[in-house]
Amino acid sequence: MTSIRFSNVAVRYGETLAVDAFDECLDAGEWLCLIGPNGAGKSSVLRAAASLAKYQGQITIDDKEVMRQSARWRARQIAFVPQSPLLPGDMIVADYVMLGRNPFIKPFATESGHDHDVVAQVLERLDLSSFAHRHLDTLSGGERQRLVIARALAQEAPVLLLDEPTSALDIGHQQHALELVDSLRRERNLCIISAMHDLTLAGLYADRLVLMHQGYRVSQGSAKHVLRPETLAEFYGVSARVHHEPDGTVVVIPQRASSN
Amino acid sequence: MALATVHVTQRAGTRVVTWTVASVGLLVVAFLAGAMIGPAGPQWWRVPLELVDRLPFVSIHSGVTPEQWNIVWQIRMPRVVLAALVGSMLSLAGASYQGVFRNPLVDPYLLGVAAGAGLGATIAFTTNRVETSTWIINPVPLAAFIGALVAVIVTYVVGTAFGASRSSTTLVLAGVAVTSLATAIQTFILQRNNDVVRQVYSWILGRLSSASWGDVRLIAPYLAISTVVLLLHRRVIDVMRVGDDEATALGVNVRLVRLVVVLAATLGTAAAVAVSGLIGFVGIIVPHAVRLLVGSSYRVVLPVSAVLGAAFLISADIPGRVLTNPAETPIGVVTAFFGAPFFLLLLRTKQVAR
Numbered sequence: 001m002t003s004i005r006f007s008n009v010a011v012r013y014g015e016t017l018a019v020d021a022f023d024e025c026l027d028a029g030e031w032l033c034l035i036g037p038n039g040a041g042k043s044s045v046l047r048a049a050a051s052l053a054k055y056q057g058q059i060t061i062d063d064k065e066v067m068r069q070s071a072r073w074r075a076r077q078i079a080f081v082p083q084s085p086l087l088p089g090d091m092i093v094a095d096y097v098m099l100g101r102n103p104f105i106k107p108f109a110t111e112s113g114h115d116h117d118v119v120a121q122v123l124e125r126l127d128l129s130s131f132a133h134r135h136l137d138t139l140s141g142g143e144r145q146r147l148v149i150a151r152a153l154a155q156e157a158p159v160l161l162l163d164e165p166t167s168a169l170d171i172g173h174q175q176h177a178l179e180l181v182d183s184l185r186r187e188r189n190l191c192i193i194s195a196m197h198d199l200t201l202a203g204l205y206a207d208r209l210v211l212m213h214q215g216y217r218v219s220q221g222s223a224k225h226v227l228r229p230e231t232l233a234e235f236y237g238v239s240a241r242v243h244h245e246p247d248g249t250v251v252v253i254p255q256r257a258s259s260n
Numbered sequence: 261m262a263l264a265t266v267h268v269t270q271r272a273g274t275r276v277v278t279w280t281v282a283s284v285g286l287l288v289v290a291f292l293a294g295a296m297i298g299p300a301g302p303q304w305w306r307v308p309l310e311l312v313d314r315l316p317f318v319s320i321h322s323g324v325t326p327e328q329w330n331i332v333w334q335i336r337m338p339r340v341v342l343a344a345l346v347g348s349m350l351s352l353a354g355a356s357y358q359g360v361f362r363n364p365l366v367d368p369y370l371l372g373v374a375a376g377a378g379l380g381a382t383i384a385f386t387t388n389r390v391e392t393s394t395w396i397i398n399p400v401p402l403a404a405f406i407g408a409l410v411a412v413i414v415t416y417v418v419g420t421a422f423g424a425s426r427s428s429t430t431l432v433l434a435g436v437a438v439t440s441l442a443t444a445i446q447t448f449i450l451q452r453n454n455d456v457v458r459q460v461y462s463w464i465l466g467r468l469s470s471a472s473w474g475d476v477r478l479i480a481p482y483l484a485i486s487t488v489v490l491l492l493h494r495r496v497i498d499v500m501r502v503g504d505d506e507a508t509a510l511g512v513n514v515r516l517v518r519l520v521v522v523l524a525a526t527l528g529t530a531a532a533v534a535v536s537g538l539i540g541f542v543g544i545i546v547p548h549a550v551r552l553l554v555g556s557s558y559r560v561v562l563p564v565s566a567v568l569g570a571a572f573l574i575s576a577d578i579p580g581r582v583l584t585n586p587a588e589t590p591i592g593v594v595t596a597f598f599g600a601p602f603f604l605l606l607l608r609t610k611q612v613a614r
Contacts, residue, residue, distance in 0.1 A: 050508075050509050051508070052505050052508060052509065070511075070513075071508060071511045071512060071513050072511040073511075074509075074511065075509060075510050075511030076511070078509070079509075080506070080509040082505065082506060082509075085502065085506060086501075086502050086503040086506060087502075088501045088502065088556070090555060090556050091501065091556070091557070095498075095557065099498075099499050099502060099510055100510065102496075102499050102510045102511050102512065103510065103511030105495070107492075107496060108492045108493075108495075110495065155510070
């Protein structure tokens with residue numbers, strides 16, 4: 001069983017402390033969602049886990065320190081979906097998804113039949129097969145999001161990091177994307193860490209929420225526990241009502257400051 | 261069904277295959293034309309006959325005298341081969357630089373190769389006016405080669421020392437600074453040595469006219485190493501198209517790849533520049549023309565650029581030696597004069613086609 005563990009992780013950009021004293025442990029099949037206002041350190045945690053930002057402390061996967069391993073090893077353990085991926089407009093879909101196979105291809109070799117099989121399966125699974133030869137600049141926002149998730153899946157990594165996966169999507173595509181991630185998590189027993197702004201959606205899909213503020217974890221647990229009006233007021237400076245549906249869904253409803 | 265989908269991901273575009281074959285065909289045509297056309301020597305149609313005659317077990321009477329064959333073999337052929345090597349190297353290096361810096365406007369002279377080579381050559385021209393003729397090795401290519409390598413090493417050391425970030429902008433800026441510095445020193449030396457200005461100027465414009473088999477042998481090893489290293493990296497350079505961060509997350513050691521590719525491209529470019537002078541435009545125009553023809557995957561762009569670059573420079577060298585005979589037009593002038601309109605035409609037709 002793959003697990004990812006953060007022990008006393010700190011991330012600094014020069015003098016600025018972006019994350020401090022971050023502890024967390026996730027097992028396979030778990031979905032953790034980082035929430036918090038802009039600049040709270042959510043993305044920095046993800047970037048540290050992907051070794052894109054230098055960190056102090058330990059981040060281990062199956063007790064191996066990720067920073068000490070090779071980039072290829074990390075890419076087989078951790079797939080990272082950035083908030084705004086760079087999509088070369090004239091690359092075709094199949095080639096883009098094939099980039100996810102890079103950690104399995106020897107540096108100067110070409111892809112094997114198995115790599116092509118994996119890409120074909122991923123395209124099939126995400127309903128992208130008919131797009132295989134389309135250029136990336138012809139895809140819609142929802143298709144692009146699926147495409148980037150497809151590339152991450154092609155890495156066959158047990159840990160999936162999602163930075164604001166739904167920020168560029170309309171409400172329908174947000175739901176589709178998150179449903180897709182959720183079903184993939186169940187199928188493949190993935191360990192998922194996402195950073196999200198939409199608190200209702202975060203509470204709906206994640207097993208656990210971690211609320212961050214100025215680099216520190218300030219609250220964590222179930223949606224019911226974390227999403228409380230007084231907590232939101234304190235850390236987001238927002239005036240919001242929190243509504244509990246009978247099925248357990250927690251809905252965050254912003255209020256107008258002037259309303260009565 | 262699985263077979264069908266595998267086929268979908270593996271199908272190479274017919275356009276890619278067509279243009280790869282076509283570029284090899286163009287190279288063969290350019291090579292033959294380069295060997296056949298010239299102000300002196302045998303009638304043009306006799307050259308291929310003689311070439312066939314030289315094959316083992318084949319005997320054709322071509323009517324080429326040994327003296328005429330000497331012109332073809334000792335004067336034209338080294339020039340054609342050198343043009344092929346230099347054109348191929350500059351195009352391949354240009355395409356590789358554009359890949360690792362993710363900037364389509366970058367050329368192989370970006371990090372100071374040209375200015376360093378120019379300074380090296382200038383120093384060689386000014387310090388060895390009399391003795392040069394008696395030296396065993398011509399000091400100009402050697403000095404240009406060393407100048408080019410020193411300039412790029414300085415750029416790299418300075419650029420990476422101050423650029424702690426992963427961005428390559430600092431490196432490019434360091435290249436600009438080193439280029440300015442080397443050019444300034446070169447200008448200073450030239451002002452105090454007016455007698456070599458003409459020589460240096462003609463070297464800077466690029467020339468293949470004095471090409472010999474010795475030049476070919478001199479640069480071939482460097483070009484071979486550089487070409488092999490760059491072509492081996494073509495798939496990884498493709499992965500880097502998604503940016504440094506994402507390429508890192510996909511398991512690429514971005515800094516190492518960039519360092520190795522830049523060093524290999526610089527080594528090849530420095531060797532090419534050392535014997536041919538500064539032939540501009542090739543390193544930008546050829547990769548771009550190739551992209552318009554076969555798409556922008558570096559797995560195709562790199563090898564096709566190498567082949568088409570060779571064909572381009574051989575072709576560009578032909579008018580230079582025929583039109584203004586006996587005074588030769590510098591090849592750098594020809595590449596720009598014919599290359600620029602051709603490139604504009606290509607851009608225009610492609611845009612209309614889309």
